[in-house]
Amino acid sequence: MRRNIYLLSYLLVLTTLAAVPAFAASLNLTSPKSGDGTTAGLSEAGDASTIQVCLDLQASVDHQILMGARFTAVQLFAGIGVKLQWICDRSRGTVNRGIELRLSDHTDPAFLKSALGYAQPWTDTGIRATVFYDRVDELQRGRDPVGVILGYAIAHELTHVLQREDAHAAQGIMRSSWNEQDFQLMRLGTLYFTGADVRAIHRGLVAYAQK
Numbered sequence: 001m002r003r004n005i006y007l008l009s010y011l012l013v014l015t016t017l018a019a020v021p022a023f024a025a026s027l028n029l030t031s032p033k034s035g036d037g038t039t040a041g042l043s044e045a046g047d048a049s050t051i052q053v054c055l056d057l058q059a060s061v062d063h064q065i066l067m068g069a070r071f072t073a074v075q076l077f078a079g080i081g082v083k084l085q086w087i088c089d090r091s092r093g094t095v096n097r098g099i100e101l102r103l104s105d106h107t108d109p110a111f112l113k114s115a116l117g118y119a120q121p122w123t124d125t126g127i128r129a130t131v132f133y134d135r136v137d138e139l140q141r142g143r144d145p146v147g148v149i150l151g152y153a154i155a156h157e158l159t160h161v162l163q164r165e166d167a168h169a170a171q172g173i174m175r176s177s178w179n180e181q182d183f184q185l186m187r188l189g190t191l192y193f194t195g196a197d198v199r200a201i202h203r204g205l206v207a208y209a210q211k
């Protein structure tokens, strides 16, 4: 059975939120936090090969799955010459900089139906990528005890932020929907970025480093 898993980005979120404004406040999309030390930078000044991510854990996630997901995301970016550093845990009040990534749960079933997450690639502050852990958990239950799918979902949304666009690829990690074959490739560790994705990521990193 083909399962379409949509990972939507900012434009669709804006469109959707226009219809359901109540979600804007609940997801804090319109009022990024200020004064909390967030910076627009993704990495140390001038470093165009490193991204730093600050986790905002707002979901109940098994420790092993979370560690596996972090590792998977690190490996995916390492495969294209990018060093992903998990620099802080925002929910624990540690230093807050880099890309803020939120893992949330209790997602309203009507909100961005079938989406596993969304990104805000044109925002410089606050949460820039969100993954709906409850929906990922439904997918991975019984077939992904080590967080591989979660790691891919995280990498997908972070890539929107790095590329500063909502574009999707015809195949691979940046497909707009994943099917059973994609999940199989994830388990094998062979679902990759396309060449165009990689070039766009590196262009984005250079642009960020020059800020």
Ligand SMILES: [Zn+2]
Residues within 6 Å of the ligand: 007, 008, 009, 156, 160, 168, 175, 176
């Ligand atoms: Zn997407």
